[in-house]
Amino acid sequence: MLIALDAMGGDHAPTITIEGAVDTVNEHSDIDVILVGNEPLLRQGLQGKRFDPGRIILRHASQVVEMHDSPSTAIRKKKDSSIRIGIGLVKAGEADGFVSAGHSGVVMATSLLLLGTSKGVDRPAIATLMPTLKDPFILLDVGANVDCKPENLLQFGLMGSTYCRLVLERAEPKVALLSIGEEDTKGNELTKEAFKLLKNAPLNFIGNVEGKDLFTGRADVILCDGFIGNIALKVSEGLAEAILKMLKQEITSGSAGRLGYLMLKPAFRNFKKRTDYDEYGGAPLLGINGACIISHGRSTSKAIKNALRVAADYARKRVFEEISMAIETSSPVASVDT
Amino acid sequence: MLIALDAMGGDHAPTITIEGAVDTVNEHSDIDVILVGNEPLLRQGLQGKRFDPGRIILRHASQVVEMHDSPSTAIRKKKDSSIRIGIGLVKAGEADGFVSAGHSGVVMATSLLLLGTSKGVDRPAIATLMPTLKDPFILLDVGANVDCKPENLLQFGLMGSTYCRLVLERAEPKVALLSIGEEDTKGNELTKEAFKLLKNAPLNFIGNVEGKDLFTGRADVILCDGFIGNIALKVSEGLAEAILKMLKQEITSGSAGRLGYLMLKPAFRNFKKRTDYDEYGGAPLLGINGACIISHGRSTSKAIKNALRVAADYARKRVFEEISMAIETSSPVASVDT
Numbered sequence: 001m002l003i004a005l006d007a008m009g010g011d012h013a014p015t016i017t018i019e020g021a022v023d024t025v026n027e028h029s030d031i032d033v034i035l036v037g038n039e040p041l042l043r044q045g046l047q048g049k050r051f052d053p054g055r056i057i058l059r060h061a062s063q064v065v066e067m068h069d070s071p072s073t074a075i076r077k078k079k080d081s082s083i084r085i086g087i088g089l090v091k092a093g094e095a096d097g098f099v100s101a102g103h104s105g106v107v108m109a110t111s112l113l114l115l116g117t118s119k120g121v122d123r124p125a126i127a128t129l130m131p132t133l134k135d136p137f138i139l140l141d142v143g144a145n146v147d148c149k150p151e152n153l154l155q156f157g158l159m160g161s162t163y164c165r166l167v168l169e170r171a172e173p174k175v176a177l178l179s180i181g182e183e184d185t186k187g188n189e190l191t192k193e194a195f196k197l198l199k200n201a202p203l204n205f206i207g208n209v210e211g212k213d214l215f216t217g218r219a220d221v222i223l224c225d226g227f228i229g230n231i232a233l234k235v236s237e238g239l240a241e242a243i244l245k246m247l248k249q250e251i252t253s254g255s256a257g258r259l260g261y262l263m264l265k266p267a268f269r270n271f272k273k274r275t276d277y278d279e280y281g282g283a284p285l286l287g288i289n290g291a292c293i294i295s296h297g298r299s300t301s302k303a304i305k306n307a308l309r310v311a312a313d314y315a316r317k318r319v320f321e322e323i324s325m326a327i328e329t330s331s332p333v334a335s336v337d338t
Numbered sequence: 339m340l341i342a343l344d345a346m347g348g349d350h351a352p353t354i355t356i357e358g359a360v361d362t363v364n365e366h367s368d369i370d371v372i373l374v375g376n377e378p379l380l381r382q383g384l385q386g387k388r389f390d391p392g393r394i395i396l397r398h399a400s401q402v403v404e405m406h407d408s409p410s411t412a413i414r415k416k417k418d419s420s421i422r423i424g425i426g427l428v429k430a431g432e433a434d435g436f437v438s439a440g441h442s443g444v445v446m447a448t449s450l451l452l453l454g455t456s457k458g459v460d461r462p463a464i465a466t467l468m469p470t471l472k473d474p475f476i477l478l479d480v481g482a483n484v485d486c487k488p489e490n491l492l493q494f495g496l497m498g499s500t501y502c503r504l505v506l507e508r509a510e511p512k513v514a515l516l517s518i519g520e521e522d523t524k525g526n527e528l529t530k531e532a533f534k535l536l537k538n539a540p541l542n543f544i545g546n547v548e549g550k551d552l553f554t555g556r557a558d559v560i561l562c563d564g565f566i567g568n569i570a571l572k573v574s575e576g577l578a579e580a581i582l583k584m585l586k587q588e589i590t591s592g593s594a595g596r597l598g599y600l601m602l603k604p605a606f607r608n609f610k611k612r613t614d615y616d617e618y619g620g621a622p623l624l625g626i627n628g629a630c631i632i633s634h635g636r637s638t639s640k641a642i643k644n645a646l647r648v649a650a651d652y653a654r655k656r657v658f659e660e661i662s663m664a665i666e667t668s669s670p671v672a673s674v675d676t
Contacts, residue, residue: 132580133580133583133584143518146518146525146526146527147526147527178569180481180484180564180565180568180569180572187484187565188484188485188563188565189485191565210568210569210572211568211569211570211571211572211573211574211575211576212572212573212575212576212579213576214573214576214577215576215577215579215580216576216580225526226518227518227525227526227529227566228565228566228569230518230548230549231516231518231548231549231562231566231569231570232549232569232570232573233549234518234548234549234550235549235550235552235570235573235574235577236549236573236577237549237550238549238550238551238552238553238554239552239553239573239574239577239578240577240581241550241553242470242471242553242554243578243581245471246471247585247606250606250608268585268588270588
C-alpha cells in the first residue's frame with residue numbers, strides 16, 4: 001500500500017509527520033509513504049534519519065492550508081496545498097489513501113469535491129474511536145453534519161457497522177443510538193424517527209444508549225448527529241483533562257501525596273496509554289469514495305503512524321466499496337419504513 | 339422558610355430524606371420542613387432522632403410515584419402522591435418551596451400543572467450546577483425540553499443569569515452558548531439563530547463555548563437544548579466514573595501502586611468532594627412560578643439538606659418573580675432581532 005501523508009498538517013508539522021512516515025516504513029514492510037508538502041523542508045527534515053529511501057517519496061506542494069482558512073477559501077485559493085495534492089493523488093490512483101492532521105473541514109470538503117461519496121451515500125460522516133472500560137467504540141458523526149435527518153443516522157449506522165466489522169474486525173457490531181433514555185419513546189424528534197429506521201435495518205441494533213453508558217463498552221458503534229457528536233467528544237476530552245489536573249492538584253498539595261504520586265507514576269502512565277487517542281490512529285471519513293483519515297491536530301508521530309496503518313487497512317479492505325454494498329442491500333428494507 | 343420535602347423520592351427514601359430534614363432543622367435555624375409521605379413510615383423513621391419536633395411537620399400522602407410511571411399516568415392516577423401533595427402545599431401557600439429526589443419528569447409536569455410558569459416564560463428549564471477547575475457553572479436546560487426554538491434558549495439565558503446572580507451571588511454572570519466552535523457562524527440551525535438573539539439581549543453574553551471549555555470555568559451560565567444538556571451531563575457523569583475506575587484498576591495492579599493509593603486516599607477524597615454533586619443541592623426548575631428543586635435520585639442526606647437550603651434561598655429571594663421581570667424587561671430588545 002502507498003499512502004499519501006499531508007506533511008504540513010497538525011500542530012507540530014512537518015517534524016512529527018516526517019517522524020511518523022519514517023517510523024511507518026521502518027515498522028510496516030507493506031506500507032510506503034508519499035510525503036506531500038514543502039519539498040526543501042521535507043528533504044531537510046529527513047536528513048540523518050535511517051530508512052529505506054525508496055519507500056518515502058516526496059511530492060512538492062507550494063501552499064499550506066491554515067486553521068483559519070474556510071473550506072471554501074481553501075478550495076478556491078489553495079489549489080496547490082498539501083491537502084489538495086494529497087487527495088488528488090488518491091483520485092489519480094497514484095496513492096491508495098490519504099492521511100492529514102490538518103484542517104478537518106478542508107479535508108472533508110476537498111475529499112467530497114475530488115473523490116465524491118461512495119455509491120448510495122447521502123452524507124459522509126467522521127467516525128472517531130473512543131476509549132471505554134473495555135474496548136474502544138466508534139462514535140459518529142463527530143462534526144461533518146451538524147443538522148441531520150433520520151435517514152442520515154440510518155446510513156451512519158450502516159457505514160459505522162461496516163467499518164467496525166472490517167477494520168476493527170468485530171463480527172456483528174452492536175449499533176446503538178445516543179439518546180436521553182433507553183426506551184424508543186425517549187429522545188428528540190430526530191432520534192425517535194431514526195430509531196424506527198434502525199430497528200428495521202439489517203444491523204445488530206441494540207436500541208438507545210444514554211450519555212452515561214458511553215464509556216461502559218455496551219456498544220461497538222454509537223450514532224448521533226455531528227453537533228451532538230462534537231459536543232460529546234469535546235466534553236469528554238475537556239473533562240478527562242480537568243479531572244487529571246484536579247487530581248494532580250490534590251495529590252501534590254500534601255507531602256504524603258507527593259511521594260504517593262511518584263509511586264503512582266506508572267499507573268498514571270498506563271492510564272494515559274489506555275485513554276490515548278494516539279493509539280487509535282485517526283478518524284476515517286466514512287462514505288467518501290476513498291480512504292481518507294483525519295488525525296487530531298495535536299497528533300504525535302505515533303498517532304500519525306497509526307493513522308497511516310488504518311488508511312492502508314481501510315484501502316486494502318476496500319471499506320468504501322463495502323459501505324456502498326451495505327447501503328444498497330439495506331435500501332429496500334429501509335424504504336419500507338420511511 | 340417552610341419547605342415541603344418529598345420524603346418518598348430517591349433511591350434511598352425515606353431513610354435519607356428523613357436524615358436530610360433532621361440535619362436541616364438542626365443546622366439552619368431559619369428553615370423548617372414538611373415531610374410529605376407515608377406518615378407511619380415517617381414517624382417510625384424519625385424515632386430516636388434529636389431535633390426540635392415543632393420544626394418538622396408530617397403530612398400524609400397515600401401514594402408514591404414510581405420511576406416507571408409516566409408523567410401523564412402519575413398526574414391522572416396518583417393524585418395523592420407525595421409529589422402532588424408537596425407541590426399542592428406550595429400552591430396553597432402552606433409551603434414556601436418544594437424539594438424532590440423522585441421522578442423529575444413528574445415533578446416538572448406537576449409543577450407546571452399546579453403552579454404554572456412565571457409570567458412571560460414560554461418553557462421552564464432544569465438548571466444544574468457542574469464542577470469546573472474554578473467555580474461551578476450552571477448548565478441549562480438538562481432535560482425539560484428536548485426540542486427547542488431559538489427564543490427558548492434566549493429565555494434560558496435570562497432565567498439562568500437571574501438565578502446565578504441571586505442564588506450564587508455572582509454579579510453580571512457570564513452567559514455562553516454551547517456550540518461546536520467559538521465563531522458565531524459555527525453551530526447548528528438552532529444555535530446560530532439563538533446566538534443572534536442572545537447578542538442583543540440585556541445579558542453579559544460572551545458568545546459560544548465548546549464542549550472542551552465546559553470545565554475550565556470560562557462561563558457562569560451555559561445554554562443548550564434539553565437533549566444536548568442531558569447528553570453533556572450524563573457523558574460527564576459516566577466519564578468521571580470510568581476514569582476513576584480505570585485509575586483504580588491501574589493503581590491497584592502494582593504493589594507500589596497499592597501503597598501509593600493508600601497514601602493518596604485523602605487526595606482522592608478531596609477530589610471527590612470537589613466534584614460532588616451532593617455539595618450543590620439540586621437543580622431548580624427555572625421558569626416555574628414557585629421554588630421547586632429536583633435532587634439526584636442517588637442523593638445523600640447532605641444533598642437533600644443542600645437542596646432544602648437552595649429552595650429556601652430561592653423562595654426568600656423570589657427568584658421566580660425576578661425571572662418574570664428579567665423576561666419582561668428584555669422583550670422589546672429581543673423582539674427587535676426576531
